[in-house]
Amino acid sequence: MPNFSLKDEVFENAARQFPTPFHLYDETGLRKRARALNEAFSWCRDFREYFAVKALPNPTILRILKEEGCGLDCSSATELMLAKACGFGGEEVILSANAMPPEELAQARALGAFVNLDDISDIGLLRTHGGIPETICLRYNPGGEFSIGNTIMGNPGEAKYGFTKPQLKEGLAILKKEGAAAFGLHAFLSSNTTEPSYFPSLAELLLTLGKELAAESGLRFAFIDLSGGVGIPYRPDQPETEIRAVGEGVRKAYEALIPDGSVAVKTELGRWMTGPVGWLVTRAVHEKKIYRDYIGVDACAANLMRPAMYGAYHHITVCGKRDWPADHVYDVTGCLCENNDKFAINRNLPEIALGDLVVIHDTGAHGYSMGYNYNGRLRSAEILYTAEGGYRMIRRAETARDYFATLDLDPAAEALGLGPKA
Ligand SMILES: *Cc1c(COP(=O)(O)O)cnc(C)c1O
16 A cells, blocks of 8 residues: 555645645654664664665755664765765765776775675776775675566566676685675665565575575675665555564574574665655646546656656545545646656546646655656755654755756856856
8 A cells, every 4th residue: 555644734735835846755754664674673683774875865864864773875976975975984884886987986995885796897896996895795696587486576687786606606715815804795686576575585595695605715704785675565455565574584584594693684775765755746737638638747757757667656646635536537647748757547536626736655765866857857856744744845946057057068058147157
């Protein structure tokens, strides 16, 4: 079931203070999720969630997660800068990148962050960019299909990430020679899965492999990093992932394999953490009836790309009309010159009037952050609904000046009064 934790009143009040569209994030809901995750893994002596920054790279959100004891999983130089600016450092940060500029490895090392190497060739890059650390993380790709029981959960054989098993062995031997003393293992084999046995199965796989690699390499097996991938129910008929059951499942696998509790457990959840506590608040601004009925809203794929990019479902409600019968069928669209710019297709909804607030659910992860500027459309503001019940703008909406900022070398920006000197 998508998240209905906020009343329509919250969206209506926010829309009185700030022009639509905007993403609204619920601080209380966010803290609850962070606490539930930490509680689910509280059996583990050394557990830490490294929130995947790319899911919601807003410093206010990152500082809230820091208060809840989370670290950060960064994927680029700018995300490392963001982490540092928010006060994260040392072992609170992990860099998981692939085909990355080697300077980013040096930047992560300078921050004291864990480095999660994606490929055996990265060892040479790390040697010359920051140096080999005492503890190093390696990303594993088992190839083939990843199944739990009869269900195919993912297709690692087609994924660009990670080391093969022989490469892990070879890599660890090299790393040991170059001064590493301990290693962690990371894998991401299934995306947006609400199947509670995903993390337990992955933990079993990584712990079994890690023990074998430790025995063979003589390096200490320091941690497993289960990464992200735990899903959320975007659709009304989908069940919520029981995070407590996920934690319990991992505990069972862990206790069977690591009875002395010597291996730390890390996660890098993005979607599960923030997805359900974000909403894209839009207004119906256009109605059109041709072969279908269309409602145009004031947001577009530039504000939320998932439907256009993946055909992803996002639940939609209309403020003040939650109890109305869903007896109209609409395509809910944005304004891009792209026919995939549709937040909903043939969706049963209550009758929508122009001016209605149309709320798109579960936009707190991979929502704003995937935004772009196609058609010259600008990204929206981000609003925090605070634990005290207030509304705080935590990112302003883009303006034309932002759009022209990268053209400040061109006379066009100056001519429009939007150059750097204006
Ligand atoms: C994207 C990503 C995550 C977060 O994934 P979710 O599906 O949002 O949980 C975590 N770790 C890595 C390395 C990633 O690339």
